[in-house]
Amino acid sequence: MELVKNETVNQNKWLKLGVNPEDALISKTYFTIAFATLLIGGILGLIQGLERAGLYSLPSGFNYYQVLSAHGLLLLVVFTATFTMGYQLANLSYSFGGLLPIAKKLIWVGIVLKVIGVVMAVTMIVLNEASVLYTFYPPLAAHPIFYFGLVVLVIGIWAVCLAVILNYRHWRKTHPGQTTPILAFFAMGVFILWFFASLGVTIEVFMIIPWVLGITETINVMVTRTLFWWFGHTLVNIWYLVATSAWYIIVPKIIGGKHFNEKLIRLVVILLVILNIPGGFHHQIIDPAISLTIKFLHVFMSLSIAVPSLMTAFAMFYVMEKAGRKKGGKGLFGWFKKLPWNDVRFLAPMIAMIAFIPGGAGGIVNTSNQMNQVIHNTMWVVGHFHITVGVSVVLTFFGICYWLIPHLSKRQLTKRMNKIGVIQTWIWTAGMAIMAFSMHIAGLIGDPRRTSDTTYGGMEAALNWFHYEYIFAAGATLLMIGVIIQVFAVFHMMFFAPKGTTEYPVAEPEEDQPSVPMWTERWGLWSILLLAVVAMAYVIPIVDMIVNAPPGSPPFKTW
Amino acid sequence: MGKLEETWMIVSVSILVIFMAIVGYQTFALGMGPPSNKDIIDPQKVDEQAPFDEPGVFEVGENKYEVVMTLETFAFNPGDIEVPVGAEVEFIMTSKDVSHGIQIPGTNLNAMVLPGHIQRITQVFNEPGEYLILCNEYCGIGHQAMFTKITVK
Numbered sequence A: 001m002e003l004v005k006n007e008t009v010n011q012n013k014w015l016k017l018g019v020n021p022e023d024a025l026i027s028k029t030y031f032t033i034a035f036a037t038l039l040i041g042g043i044l045g046l047i048q049g050l051e052r053a054g055l056y057s058l059p060s061g062f063n064y065y066q067v068l069s070a071h072g073l074l075l076l077v078v079f080t081a082t083f084t085m086g087y088q089l090a091n092l093s094y095s096f097g098g099l100l101p102i103a104k105k106l107i108w109v110g111i112v113l114k115v116i117g118v119v120m121a122v123t124m125i126v127l128n129e130a131s132v133l134y135t136f137y138p139p140l141a142a143h144p145i146f147y148f149g150l151v152v153l154v155i156g157i158w159a160v161c162l163a164v165i166l167n168y169r170h171w172r173k174t175h176p177g178q179t180t181p182i183l184a185f186f187a188m189g190v191f192i193l194w195f196f197a198s199l200g201v202t203i204e205v206f207m208i209i210p211w212v213l214g215i216t217e218t219i220n221v222m223v224t225r226t227l228f229w230w231f232g233h234t235l236v237n238i239w240y241l242v243a244t245s246a247w248y249i250i251v252p253k254i255i256g257g258k259h260f261n262e263k264l265i266r267l268v269v270i271l272l273v274i275l276n277i278p279g280g281f282h283h284q285i286i287d288p289a290i291s292l293t294i295k296f297l298h299v300f301m302s303l304s305i306a307v308p309s310l311m312t313a314f315a316m317f318y319v320m321e322k323a324g325r326k327k328g329g330k331g332l333f334g335w336f337k338k339l340p341w342n343d344v345r346f347l348a349p350m351i352a353m354i355a356f357i358p359g360g361a362g363g364i365v366n367t368s369n370q371m372n373q374v375i376h377n378t379m380w381v382v383g384h385f386h387i388t389v390g391v392s393v394v395l396t397f398f399g400i401c402y403w404l405i406p407h408l409s410k411r412q413l414t415k416r417m418n419k420i421g422v423i424q425t426w427i428w429t430a431g432m433a434i435m436a437f438s439m440h441i442a443g444l445i446g447d448p449r450r451t452s453d454t455t456y457g458g459m460e461a462a463l464n465w466f467h468y469e470y471i472f473a474a475g476a477t478l479l480m481i482g483v484i485i486q487v488f489a490v491f492h493m494m495f496f497a498p499k500g501t502t503e504y505p506v507a508e509p510e511e512d513q514p515s516v517p518m519w520t521e522r523w524g525l526w527s528i529l530l531l532a533v534v535a536m537a538y539v540i541p542i543v544d545m546i547v548n549a550p551p552g553s554p555p556f557k558t559w
Numbered sequence B: 001m002g003k004l005e006e007t008w009m010i011v012s013v014s015i016l017v018i019f020m021a022i023v024g025y026q027t028f029a030l031g032m033g034p035p036s037n038k039d040i041i042d043p044q045k046v047d048e049q050a051p052f053d054e055p056g057v058f059e060v061g062e063n064k065y066e067v068v069m070t071l072e073t074f075a076f077n078p079g080d081i082e083v084p085v086g087a088e089v090e091f092i093m094t095s096k097d098v099s100h101g102i103q104i105p106g107t108n109l110n111a112m113v114l115p116g117h118i119q120r121i122t123q124v125f126n127e128p129g130e131y132l133i134l135c136n137e138y139c140g141i142g143h144q145a146m147f148t149k150i151t152v153k
Helices: A002-017 A023-053 A064-097 A100-126 A144-174 A181-212 A221-254 A264-274 A277-284 A290-305 A306-326 A342-368 A367-375 A378-409 A415-444 A460-496 A521-547 B002-029
Strands: B056-061 B064-072 B075-077 B081-083 B087-095 B100-103 B109-115 B120-125 B127-137 B146-153
Touching: A023 A064, A023 A100, A023 A378, A023 A460, A064 A100, A064 A181, A064 A221, A064 A378, A100 A144, A144 A306, A181 A221, A181 A264, A181 A277, A181 A521, A221 A264, A221 A277, A221 A306, A221 A342, A221 A378, A221 A521, A264 A306, A264 A521, A277 A290, A277 A342, A277 A521, A290 A342, A290 A367, A290 A378, A290 B127, A306 A342, A306 B002, A342 A367, A342 A415, A367 A378, A367 A415, A367 B002, A367 B109, A378 A415, A378 A460, A415 A460, A460 B127, B056 B081, B064 B100, B064 B109, B075 B146, B087 B100, B087 B109, B109 B120
Parallel strands: B064 B087, B081 B146
Antiparallel strands: B056 B064, B064 B075, B087 B120, B100 B109, B100 B127, B127 B146
């Protein structure tokens, strides 16, 4: 009991301290990169929407696939990763009362490396030397500098992972017998997952580099695809884990409630970290060279991620109902109306959470053998990830901006800015709803993804889906307006909003909660279990792909 | 609270288990599993090896056909296929260069066709008409032009 009390005192002290200026600069740097990237990536997204609908054509020298490659890399990797790091490092600094000097050095090294890496990769895309899309599946072969850029980017990410692990260990050593603050626990989960996720793509890139340099003649196509999705799908769940840290810990405070039972929250984090990586296999359900038995095993492994997600759904409704009833909400749904719908800090993550219901259901379709076959590589998938990433994750990120950025820049969230945020949230929601819904429908009738023009010489099938493409373009236009408002809001809150203080909304546990068990902190054990699950999932298929491999493929540049 | 949580988790996990049972039954008992053929081929010598040295449509039984098909940037070979109504058609395919995908909108025919691997998928065409065959994996600058048709009459 004594320890628990001490911890509360410490937390109160940090509450006053907030994030210190040096650490705030790190987070603000990340957010600056993130939202500059969002603006560029957003414009590229709109261009695709218009081009595909036949309403716009790119100036000569540029093509759809180049724009799509840049859109994917900038938004899926750069925007999400830089936002995640800005937010998670602020959480860590807040929870630990500041980052260690060595951690800060590593983080700055990481930022510089990531910028260099991204500039290298994007330059190759702009020069049309790397129109290989976000997945860069061999035997498509980009310019070697594209892959070197990816290596530098990954090393930059590892530098930050190392910083977080060092800082976490230091805190544990200097606070014996205490469990870490919950936001730091989330951060540890995020960066452990980042590290193990990037291992797959790193091995892949080290297979590709000698191949594009001509040192090796051919490459194993199946192995590289599999290693890509080891990374590619885990990345999705990293975003999701980051978003849930705000759902579990930030949202309850904003609605005037308490956070859910911490032991269960930690269990959800641990499960998400351990179970995540094999989820990538469901991207290969209609591939050759993987047996039906292995595919079925992976349907199960992908679906297992639904378990912690369903626990999260339960927890969030529990917390919200309790807070709503405390404010006088009566009856079965009265509490729902009592939630602060006019507060952007709540509204944005709330819509994000609601979007996770259709997003998760669509995900279950995608991961199941024969249903995947119906929608594989169609616009359905594009609709799916615009709902999950574009709403569940990104809208949570946008909501975080409205308290974190003014907090970091020692400014206020004004009533006016809150209102702008509410409007932005609704525009974004409308844009995504229109675009993602029409993409799902078009995909069901067969409209393929990643294709610049789907008229197919006026064939009847193509006429069925063509009018949906105008609706994608309309949704994309609304989203572009949303991006502009959000980028304006972020930089306004960073540099121009009135000076003052903004709360860092971290929820407290309920009063009668049991203490948090120390065993949850055993990250060494969780990492071993993660590797065990990865071994179960990957050893058989990858050994099979290597032992029973066909002669490899030479590099191709087909664009 | 503990009790409610438990009930919720039991119900959710049960739904997943039932779901897996159905997917498993369909896959292994009804043969509805996704295309997963494991034969291999040298991707640089596709033209020299049977059956791809002779791509085409072959009648192999009563209203049963095999389509031996190669995919390359940016074409299906053979293209413009014709089969009678009710034909059961097995597509046997490989790629001569990069990764491709084959999809026939209006059917559940959807498979990845990768270099070095021979993919097989079967479809019964019960409705007459012209079906679009398209490539649904990005394969290069002409990807949107990679399509052909199958006529069922």
